[in-house]
Amino acid sequence: MLKDTSINHVNVRKIISMVGGKENISKITHCLTRLRFILYDQLKVKIDDLKKIPEVKGCFNQDDQLQIIIGTNVEKYYKTIQQYILKIDDNKNNKISNKVYSKFITCLISNLSEIFFPLLPTLICGGLILGLRNVISEIPIIDNKSLLEFYPILKPIYEFLWLPCEAIFHFLPVAICWSTVKKIGGTPILGIILGITLVSPQLMNPYNLIDQSPNVWDFGLFAIQKIGYQAQIIPAIFSGLFFGWFEKFMRRFIPDYLKLVIIPIITLSISLVVAHGILGPIGRMIGNEIAVIIKFIMFGNFAPIGSAIFGFVYPLLVVSGLHHTTLTIDLQIMQSQGGTPIWPIIALANIAQASSVVGIILISRKENEREITIPAAISAYFGVTEPALYSVNLYYRFPLFCAMAGSSCAGFICGLFNVLSNGIGIGGLPAFLSIKPMYWPIYFFSTIISIIIPIILTIFVYRYQKRKGILISN
Incomplete structure (x- = not known):
């Protein structure tokens, strides 16, 4: 077997062992950050030992799946684990798979992430290119005139960029x-x-x-x-x-x-x-x-409340693994409304989770903790929140709710001004590139809110729990 030296093969073997050995693995898939195991016997899983492996940012059971958070390096671990378990009995595989996937709705929800995962690079690319086209045509420079009006030479570029956008979205x-x-x-x-x-x-x-x-x-x-x-x-x-x-x-x-x-x-x-x-x-x-339901909830008079609610609950969708289902709604709304109010709030929720971790970084003095918190915060600020969620915010518990409060407030502001993005883009701080330029000022203000509120709340609650002697210390 040709080994990938960029990953720890000892820990890969430990993961296989902790899930009950390769004989206990019926099927393994992955999404952007998680390994998803379908096992013959869930009782053989050693959750506590799994969490001790450095590469594992968290693990839990969801819809008869064991989900192990690895991070953006997940594909390499997936391929390596596959190499170790190539000799799984196919007949046994089919038997358990039919049992697990007997319910159509459960099957659809659990597989949506695996359907959309290969499409993410193109969707992100398309969202950013749409953003670039809108920067050229919508941002007022002088006398409410756009770059395109000031520099007609940009017109061929503007029209040419529609080629990839049409290919990706239409x-x-x-x-x-x-x-x-x-x-x-x-x-x-x-x-x-x-x-x-x-x-x-x-x-x-x-x-x-x-x-x-x-x-x-x-x-x-x-x-x-x-x-x-x-x-x-x-x-x-x-x-x-x-x-x-x-x-x-x-x-x-x-x-x-x-x-x-x-x-x-x-x-x-x-x-x-x-x-x-x-x-x-x-x-x-x-x-x-x-589209009609989302339009009622996140457009018009109800939009601030609907957006605040979505900003509050979105981290829970990430924890449950259901957050990929929002891609379907995002794209559907984008097709019918010319933009989506959902993606801006998702990006702000990413920022809020990162900011709660920053609060822990600023207030906590625990030995060696920053080896985990700093990379987790950086990852979340660029749209991958699982390390922050599972390594820090769920560990302490209260930072998760501080982040949810921050993203809810930011979502309320976005809903108040009907902020829209061009489509799916990069999450976290770079997400402004996919926001329609006319909404940039209010989105930047919402970003500041999603940074400041979680940091302040996390520091305040940390000090309160420490003073009361109820802070997690292990």
Whole structure:
């Protein structure tokens, strides 16, 4: 076995041992910062010993999964652990997997992060490029004129930058179908083909539905409207899930010598009808309803309260592992409203978690603690909060709530002024690059709030608990 010298293989073997050995591992996946284990026997896990391993920032059980927080280096640990457990019995694997994933909703929620994880680089890139285009076209320089108006030479750059943005966002269903089909265990290239059919130029752009009625394919017994799903998330996920499931179903009945010929044509043909005739319209309806609900909660008169509530509870979504589900809502709102109010609050919640750790750094004098707190704070300020959450804030407990209070206040301000981002971007302090430039002043003020309040509250509560003798000392 070729060893990666950048990671500690002794501790990798300890992780495998502490989860009950490779014989106890049914399946392992990962997201941006976490290893996710499906185990045969959860009772064999030694949680306390796992937490003592330096690379482990935290671990807990969620939806029959053991989730171990590693950090941004998680992919290397995932690949190394895979090398150590290659000899797992596939038949035993399938048996436990069918048991764990028997509930569709649980399956959908637990796998959303794994569907979106491969797409994150493109989504972040797209959000930042959209931000750059808005900087060129929206920031007033002199006499309320933008850079584009002052320097017409920027127009070709502005127009050229729409190429990657269009590819990333308008044709996002292609990437989602690919990732979903791959996750389910289908053929990824067929997932790409399915995704392309959802955004084909033959179809009416959904943005034009208000102005004109779509044409239809009339099959006699039924008709299918020629409507595209550009930039739509839920129809693509539903279509990819069906395709992956149906392809795996077909494999059980088609002989090996006919699989290459029969399975692609049958699965793709039937999936096309189901996607465009059933799942696509249902997905669009669900997406529109979600947009209406979010618009009510985070736009208009209720926006300050809704944004404050979301800012308060978002860290709990991170703890539970459900925070990746917000990507679906973010992208859906962005498609319908031209921007999302959710991402700015997520970024402010990242900053607030980091600031609570800074409060601990400033007030605590514990020996060797800064070896953990300083890297955790830096990581959270750049959008990866798990080290801060699990190594510091959940350890002390009260810094988590101090951070939640800070992000709630910052969220209230953002909601009051309807701050929007162009889309998904870098989290933490650099997130302003994805915020629409017209909202930069109020967003910078919200950022200051999300820094100051958690620091002050954390220092105050730390001193209070120390004076009362109830501060964690071990």
